[in-house]
Amino acid sequence: MLVWLRFRVAVVGMPQHLIRKLEQFTRLSASNRQAVVNTATQKVRFLGAHQDIISEGDAPEHVNLILEGWAYRYKQLEDGRRQIISFFLPGDLCDPHVFVLREMDHAIGTITPVRLAEIHRDQMLRLTDEHPRITQALWWETLVTAAIQREWTVNLGQRTGLERIGHLLCELFIRLRGVGLTEGDSCLLPVTQVELGDATGLSNVHVNRVLQELRASGLIVLRGKRLSIPDLRALQAVAQFNVNYLHLDREGRHLDANESERVSA
Amino acid sequence: MLVWLRFRVAVVGMPQHLIRKLEQFTRLSASNRQAVVNTATQKVRFLGAHQDIISEGDAPEHVNLILEGWAYRYKQLEDGRRQIISFFLPGDLCDPHVFVLREMDHAIGTITPVRLAEIHRDQMLRLTDEHPRITQALWWETLVTAAIQREWTVNLGQRTGLERIGHLLCELFIRLRGVGLTEGDSCLLPVTQVELGDATGLSNVHVNRVLQELRASGLIVLRGKRLSIPDLRALQAVAQFNVNYLHLDREGRHLDANESERVSA
DNA sequence: CGCCCGCTTGACCCATGTCAACGTCGGTGG
DNA sequence: CCACCGACGTTGACATGGGTCAAGCGGGCG
Structure with a gap:
């Protein structure tokens, strides 16, 4: 606990929200955490409120990780109607695998001022190659994101x-x-x-x-x-909120036993 | 062309729709196609109309590939309201990576009688391990599925x-x-x-x-x-339909040059 | 200090829901 | 072979959740 606290203080300005989020799924080792920190501190960008992080039609170059602040995904119809498709909170990744596609079909904009890490596709690949547990956790986060999108469909359609x-x-x-x-x-x-x-x-x-x-x-x-x-x-x-779609019940805790790394630094 | 035609005739009852779909993204080699066929013909299941393929709360055991017929993903609220979250058409995969999660947060049911292939997680892993081009194509299909879900959000929210x-x-x-x-x-x-x-x-x-x-x-x-x-x-x-969210413009055609396999059998 | 953005409220309107009845067609059992 | 039945589609009358328009308000910031 104390170790974690010291760690937190040390990493202000670092991806502690992402780490905390992934640890809802599985426990990360110190080296897992260090790898996330290394990956997410290479290139950090600051944006003001109400700016586009990426626009429709752009070619996605890297993954954006929200370190601080709020953003949203949105789509605008030709006549001006706008739908916010999802919210990004600190610790959220914008489309971990988006570079497979040629161009963005929607935009992502900031709500508040935002600090974000740009993660290049190669860094992403290295991270997952070297840390299978992180790979699993990122899968979980991807699937939860999809589940949230489905729940929004229900929200808009039925409630x-x-x-x-x-x-x-x-x-x-x-x-x-x-x-x-x-x-x-x-x-x-x-x-x-x-x-x-x-x-x-x-x-x-x-x-x-x-x-x-x-x-x-x-x-x-x-x-x-x-x-x-x-x-x-x-x-x-x-x-009529049923929390199960957020899959918060430590689905990956069986992974805790797979590695014998010590958890504290 | 003639070869392809013969191939099609030979594979009636096989995953030709999936192959055709993936080839909207990239060209597959004969061995790629054969691998898909092998994977998708191991265990085939038939269901009547209006039956659940998988129910909310079930633990996902395998990936379902719709070979023939229509199905949908849906979610039911406690008071009976039901939202259809997406449609599955022939060639569609139900959640290629869903086994990371412990249980389904929604159900999938048939509309018409359905023929489907159950693909075990290990088969899926083998397929992608051995065929990077298929891996890419499956990524594309996953991202397009997510894009469709986002577009439904816009549909319900704004139109x-x-x-x-x-x-x-x-x-x-x-x-x-x-x-x-x-x-x-x-x-x-x-x-x-x-x-x-x-x-x-x-x-x-x-x-x-x-x-x-x-x-x-x-x-x-x-x-x-x-x-x-x-x-x-x-x-x-x-x-106000803008087709770009379906990403049909052969995003993966640069992959065509990566392998020198002959395309015809 | 003043302005502008965001919040609040009232009056009115319309897209869509609800309820209910009826039509139509394909299947099935007597 | 026909009569019935159930599922689906269609239509009309009426209700209502939520939209639109417009005006006023309040507080943070240049």
């Missing part, structure tokens, strides 16, 4: 406005908790109501009304950019 | 009922064309209006009205289970 917003808030909160970015029952939510609308297929006006309703019923406390969920179970119930 | 149905019909037609299951401007569409509604987040009544409208404007001809699209461009325009 009411109230359920959609509630569901999204549950998901974001639980994902943030997984990377250590919650404090008790609260977290930051640096997203405007327009953006919530673009993610849930609702107008900003309706988002506002739904948020009022969630507030009035005591299911959320939302002031400025801070969200609190006093009773997560209750919100989950209202939103 | 009107008419656009949603139009978009879905364009997608299905073009995917079917890619595996050789269209005849001129028409194809089979063995899907009820209720199912179309569950896929697009519309009621069956509204689906019916939208279909009437598409028929009346001459954009589709739909009688029984046969769909014709006299002017695909026109339907695409109405549905």
Whole structure:
């Protein structure tokens, strides 16, 4: 514990969120962790809020790892309608294998200022070649990302406005908790109501009304950019939120026994 | 051409749709194709219409390859609402890497009677180990599947009922064309209006009205289970359908030069 | 200090849902 | 061979969730 704490302090500005996320799936050895750190600190980039990280039509050159800040994947129709397709939180990778494709069919933009690591395809290959456990963990993260996308399909297709917003808030909160970015029952939510609308297929006006309703019923406390969920179970119930699609139950813990590396540094 | 034709005749009941699909991305050698055939003919299963291939909560044991027939991925909410998350057409693989996860967070069911190949994880690994070009092509297919899921998010979030149905019909037609299951401007569409509604987040009544409208404007001809699209461009325009997300432009053609195997048998 | 972005609210409207009845066709058992 | 049945498609009347438009408000920042 103390070792981990020292490690954390030492790596401020490093990919601790990614490591923490992957450790929801399996335990990483010190050398696994070191490899992730090495890979993710080679080329770091800073972007302001509301900038494109990569645009539709671009040829993907490398994998982007969000170290700090929020971003989203989005797609814009010709007449201006915009759909937010997913949110990227600290520790999230944008498309680990995207270079197989010739060009991006959508864009990724920042919400807040973002610090990210650009990981070249060769670095990615080296990392996975040398660390099978990381490979497994990255597979898990890829599959969970796909599961989230499927759940959004359900969200948009079947749920009411109230359920959609509630569901999204549950998901974001639980994902943030997984990377250590919650404090008790609260977290930051640096997203405007327009953006919530673009993610849930609702107008900003309706988002506002739904948020009022969630507030009035005591299911959320939302002031400025801070969200609190006093009773997560209750919100989950209202939103028909079933956490299983996030696959958080240490699916890869059988891997813990496969390597005899010591866990502490 | 003649060789290919003979090959096709010989492999009726074999994974010709998958091969054809992968060859939209890259050219496969005869040995590549043979390896796919060997892998996909070890264990073949038949199912009737309206049966689950795999249910929510099941532990995934193998990859399912649809050889013939239609299926869909779906998720059911507790109160009975059902969302169809994607359609599987002949040549489609259900989750090539799903065994990393402990259990399914959704179900896959048949629409028509289905013939499928069960591919064990070890066979899958052997196939990709021995055939890097197939590995690349499977990557492409995985990424396209993810892109389709994202496009469905846009479909449900931003498009009107008419656009949603139009978009879905364009997608299905073009995917079917890619595996050789269209005849001129028409194809089979063995899907009820209720199912179309569950896929697009519309009621069956509204689906019916939208279909009437598409028929009346001459954009589709739909009688029984046969769909014709006299002017695909026109339907695409109405549905705001941009084909780029299907990544059909032979992204992997640079691989054609990497191996000097003869293409004909 | 003032402006602009984001939030809030009210009035009104429309796309789509719901309910209910009826039509049609293919299959099946008597 | 016919009668029935169930699944699917179609249509009309009516209800409603959520959209649109417009105005006002509040607070952070240049």
